[in-house]
Amino acid sequence: MDEANKQVTEKSQEGEKPRDVQDRSSISRRDLLKLAGAGGVGLLLGSVGVGGVWAGTAKLAAPTASTASNADPKQVIPFYDAHQAGIVTSAQDFICFAAFDLTTVKLSEVKDLFRRWTEAAAKMTAGQPVGGEEDQQSMPPADTGEAAGLHPCRTTITFGVGPSMFDARFGLGAKRPEALADLPRFGGDSLRPEWCGGDIGVQVCADDLQVAFHALRNLTRLARGVAVLRWTQEGFQRTGGSGPAGETPRNLLGFKDGTGNPDIHDKQAMNDIVWVQPSKQPAWMSGGSYMVVRRIRMRIEVWDRSTLSDQEATFGRYRSSGAPLGAKNEFDPLALDAKNEAGQPLIPLTAHSRLAHGEQPAEKVLRRSYSYSSGIDRQTGQLDAGLLFICYQRDPRTQFVPIQQRLAKRDKLNEYIVHVGSAQFACFPGARQGGYIGEGLFE
Amino acid sequence: MDEANKQVTEKSQEGEKPRDVQDRSSISRRDLLKLAGAGGVGLLLGSVGVGGVWAGTAKLAAPTASTASNADPKQVIPFYDAHQAGIVTSAQDFICFAAFDLTTVKLSEVKDLFRRWTEAAAKMTAGQPVGGEEDQQSMPPADTGEAAGLHPCRTTITFGVGPSMFDARFGLGAKRPEALADLPRFGGDSLRPEWCGGDIGVQVCADDLQVAFHALRNLTRLARGVAVLRWTQEGFQRTGGSGPAGETPRNLLGFKDGTGNPDIHDKQAMNDIVWVQPSKQPAWMSGGSYMVVRRIRMRIEVWDRSTLSDQEATFGRYRSSGAPLGAKNEFDPLALDAKNEAGQPLIPLTAHSRLAHGEQPAEKVLRRSYSYSSGIDRQTGQLDAGLLFICYQRDPRTQFVPIQQRLAKRDKLNEYIVHVGSAQFACFPGARQGGYIGEGLFE
Numbered sequence: 001m002d003e004a005n006k007q008v009t010e011k012s013q014e015g016e017k018p019r020d021v022q023d024r025s026s027i028s029r030r031d032l033l034k035l036a037g038a039g040g041v042g043l044l045l046g047s048v049g050v051g052g053v054w055a056g057t058a059k060l061a062a063p064t065a066s067t068a069s070n071a072d073p074k075q076v077i078p079f080y081d082a083h084q085a086g087i088v089t090s091a092q093d094f095i096c097f098a099a100f101d102l103t104t105v106k107l108s109e110v111k112d113l114f115r116r117w118t119e120a121a122a123k124m125t126a127g128q129p130v131g132g133e134e135d136q137q138s139m140p141p142a143d144t145g146e147a148a149g150l151h152p153c154r155t156t157i158t159f160g161v162g163p164s165m166f167d168a169r170f171g172l173g174a175k176r177p178e179a180l181a182d183l184p185r186f187g188g189d190s191l192r193p194e195w196c197g198g199d200i201g202v203q204v205c206a207d208d209l210q211v212a213f214h215a216l217r218n219l220t221r222l223a224r225g226v227a228v229l230r231w232t233q234e235g236f237q238r239t240g241g242s243g244p245a246g247e248t249p250r251n252l253l254g255f256k257d258g259t260g261n262p263d264i265h266d267k268q269a270m271n272d273i274v275w276v277q278p279s280k281q282p283a284w285m286s287g288g289s290y291m292v293v294r295r296i297r298m299r300i301e302v303w304d305r306s307t308l309s310d311q312e313a314t315f316g317r318y319r320s321s322g323a324p325l326g327a328k329n330e331f332d333p334l335a336l337d338a339k340n341e342a343g344q345p346l347i348p349l350t351a352h353s354r355l356a357h358g359e360q361p362a363e364k365v366l367r368r369s370y371s372y373s374s375g376i377d378r379q380t381g382q383l384d385a386g387l388l389f390i391c392y393q394r395d396p397r398t399q400f401v402p403i404q405q406r407l408a409k410r411d412k413l414n415e416y417i418v419h420v421g422s423a424q425f426a427c428f429p430g431a432r433q434g435g436y437i438g439e440g441l442f443e
Numbered sequence: 444m445d446e447a448n449k450q451v452t453e454k455s456q457e458g459e460k461p462r463d464v465q466d467r468s469s470i471s472r473r474d475l476l477k478l479a480g481a482g483g484v485g486l487l488l489g490s491v492g493v494g495g496v497w498a499g500t501a502k503l504a505a506p507t508a509s510t511a512s513n514a515d516p517k518q519v520i521p522f523y524d525a526h527q528a529g530i531v532t533s534a535q536d537f538i539c540f541a542a543f544d545l546t547t548v549k550l551s552e553v554k555d556l557f558r559r560w561t562e563a564a565a566k567m568t569a570g571q572p573v574g575g576e577e578d579q580q581s582m583p584p585a586d587t588g589e590a591a592g593l594h595p596c597r598t599t600i601t602f603g604v605g606p607s608m609f610d611a612r613f614g615l616g617a618k619r620p621e622a623l624a625d626l627p628r629f630g631g632d633s634l635r636p637e638w639c640g641g642d643i644g645v646q647v648c649a650d651d652l653q654v655a656f657h658a659l660r661n662l663t664r665l666a667r668g669v670a671v672l673r674w675t676q677e678g679f680q681r682t683g684g685s686g687p688a689g690e691t692p693r694n695l696l697g698f699k700d701g702t703g704n705p706d707i708h709d710k711q712a713m714n715d716i717v718w719v720q721p722s723k724q725p726a727w728m729s730g731g732s733y734m735v736v737r738r739i740r741m742r743i744e745v746w747d748r749s750t751l752s753d754q755e756a757t758f759g760r761y762r763s764s765g766a767p768l769g770a771k772n773e774f775d776p777l778a779l780d781a782k783n784e785a786g787q788p789l790i791p792l793t794a795h796s797r798l799a800h801g802e803q804p805a806e807k808v809l810r811r812s813y814s815y816s817s818g819i820d821r822q823t824g825q826l827d828a829g830l831l832f833i834c835y836q837r838d839p840r841t842q843f844v845p846i847q848q849r850l851a852k853r854d855k856l857n858e859y860i861v862h863v864g865s866a867q868f869a870c871f872p873g874a875r876q877g878g879y880i881g882e883g884l885f886e
């Protein structure tokens with residue numbers, strides 16, 4: 001158990017209020033105390049991201065309520081931890097993603113921003129308002145208030161910096177990780193600048209959209225004069241309680257999405273796939289992870305005119321069950337060598353699942369995607385909907401890039417999708433109480 | 444109890460399957476049967492919209508689970524009813540609103556569209572896929588599939604027609620209701636054509652965003668060749684389970700929104716305010732209601748720089764409790780005549796709550812609004828967020844219009860909001876089994 005969690009547990013056992021929630025008077029506080037006081041520590045520690053994976057020696061806390069569905073809205077995912085939350089956290093129902101551009105050229109102001117953001121994120125993920133007591137009628141309220149009375153809803157806020165952070169402005173060039181190389185241009189990309197890049201990426205996830213919006217809005221407000229929004233995208237999954245617990249959610253093409261994802265409970269796999277190891281440079285990324293974000297527009301109207309067998313050949317899976325073609329159950333392995341009666345591969349050579357399937361474990365990524373629907377495309381009158389693809393990995397050059405190169409060349413799904421946005425961010429390791437996110441880079 | 448509900452109840456009591464859910468094989472069906480078979484009829488009838496208000500004589504079904512919060516995702520709001528569902532239904536967590544323009548000039552094709560939409564809406568609101576069994580591998584699937592396995596989530600689909608439906612194209616001019624007069628231009632309006640109007644308005648609401656999106660997408664698909672999307676807007680409220688049950692949700696300005704709304708359980712009030720009475724012309728609108736939709740952008744960044752006392756003076760209420768200024772509790776009456784020590788009105792003359800407060804019952808409307816967040820405004824870099832204001836009434840000319848005229852002239856809130864979209868629709872009465880929505884107008 002890592003230091004931060006140990007602290008919470010010990011204090012709770014002593015019947016004391018955890019430091020973070022002292023002297024607050026809100027429903028959230030009462031709920032937190034109830035949890036902390038009544039043996040609810042398991043719930044506080046329920047995030048699968050909890051447990052000191054960083055040092056590689058500590059034990060994982062027993063995960064509870066970790067299947068996301070029907071999650072308790074009062075559940076808090078601890079903000080201070082060895083790793084940032086929101087990466088190996090089981091996916092919440094909603095995302096508000098934002099890329100920011102810095103308007104300052106002073107590194108000191110960037111540091112201050114991340115200090116303010118850290119403090120605010122710790123409060124908001126605990127279900128508390130930003131700032132102090134609001135009895136100053138003559139001042140703008142520190143918190144914008146629309147989440148007052150709402151539960152923490154498993155909010156996580158995950159911060160990273162893009163390649164542009166290492167340009168001439170801040171003198172950080174020497175600290176740029178090699179793994180944060182510019183992504184190559186992939187065949188078929190139709191990237192639009194308004195959906196690309198950003199000095200800073202912030203992933204806010206929560207089981208309530210209003211709670212997630214509130215967090216992003218207050219972070220944006222705290223950045224005033226230092227950074228501005230470059231692009232944002234909201235997204236959703238089927239809501240936790242809306243289907244059978246633990247089922248793989250479906251994307252907007254109607255297919256289950258995430259079946260082949262590695263198990264976030266498998267500590268070894270997460271070390272192998274997601275977390276930057278201490279042996280790698282730069283040291284400030286040790287315990288962090290690289291995020292790739294792609295805004296993938298789906299040509300829904302075209303897809304909807306294709307036959308079911310075409311659709312299933314495209315994915316290499318049955319739509320209804322999610323099972324690989326020729327197999328019975330969703331989690332059956334892909335029979336990549338099996339042939340049909342005509343001697344053709346049962347799973348076509350161009351099938352998405354075949355090509356996305358990494359040849360080696362080193363090529364796997366942890367996907368954490370959300371569907372999006374953003375009204376209609378004014379030029380075509382069609383729905384602007386698709387997937388906000390997000391994945392985490394130790395090194396995009398050997399994980400996301402080779403997978404996407406294969407997909408870009410041959411994936412039959414390319415007839416129905418188009419990548420319109422792209423960004424990548426080096427997501428810092430977690431912060432400890434008293435420290436701040438990004439400290440290792442900025443100090 | 445009206446005819447449609449009586450039917451369900453009787454069949455359930457006989458242990459028979461309700462006709463609607465026969466011969467389906469899905470999780471939804473099993474759940475429905477479980478509900479219907481095990482004394483769950485109260486739940487099936489849980490919608491506050493159920494009960495024959497139309498005839499003005501029948502008793503209201505006892506409402507259960509009607510406070511929206513923590514609603515059972517398996518709950519079905521019956522589609523076939525005297526009134527359309529989604530009007531006096533307690534607000535679900537999400538909305539997908541769409542305005543369509545007809546591309547056909549044949550009334551017969553419009554009729555067919557509404558027949559297809561009625562059938563599909565009845566299925567989707569019951570948690571069933573559109574169309575028949577999907578064993579035809581060589582055909583595009585009848586249903587797009589992304590809601591497979593998800594519960595009904597209290598889905599409602601509400602249809603109306605705009606003033607443009609009565610132009611020269613369809614020969615319906617003589618049937619245009621006088622109450623569907625063009626809205627006057629209000630001071631301060633900054634309407635943009637891409638957020639205005641539409642031949643047809645469709646309000647899809649559900650407690651799950653993916654379920655709501657699925658419904659709207661499939662309706663759009665069924666309209667192919669006959670109608671196209673003109674504009675759409677998604678919206679949200681704080682999710683049912685995220686806060687204490689029954690609390691008034693907060694808008695994105697941080698204030699409780701809906702405190703003064705009439706009680707949807709008050710049958711007399713709903714007849715007085717919402718439902719077009721049989722004595723009024725045209726007959727095809729008897730039991731229907733007029734919907735006004737306004738897309739109201741909030742100048743969030745400006746609001747966030749104003750002081751708490753300014754904000755509270757703007758609304759005439761305290762932010763934290765929602766109580767009127769000078770009062771203690773949210774539902775205390777507005778003390779419109781009270782003065783402060785300086786002899787000034789306690790609730791300023793320009794306060795939103797004072798001006799929105801109808802002088803007479805006849806001026807009340809039933810609000811059913813949702814917050815929206817649609818990324819950033821490309822011109823300003825600020826959040827494009829606000830309120831999708833929706834209200835229902837018997838006659839906008841004597842209800843919405845005078846209220847909005849007062850607000851447009853004097854509301855202090857106008858410093859922080861701007862109306863960018865506007866539409867109105869005559870929402871039909873409900874359909875009976877075997878009939879279709881709009882039948883009274885089109886036949």
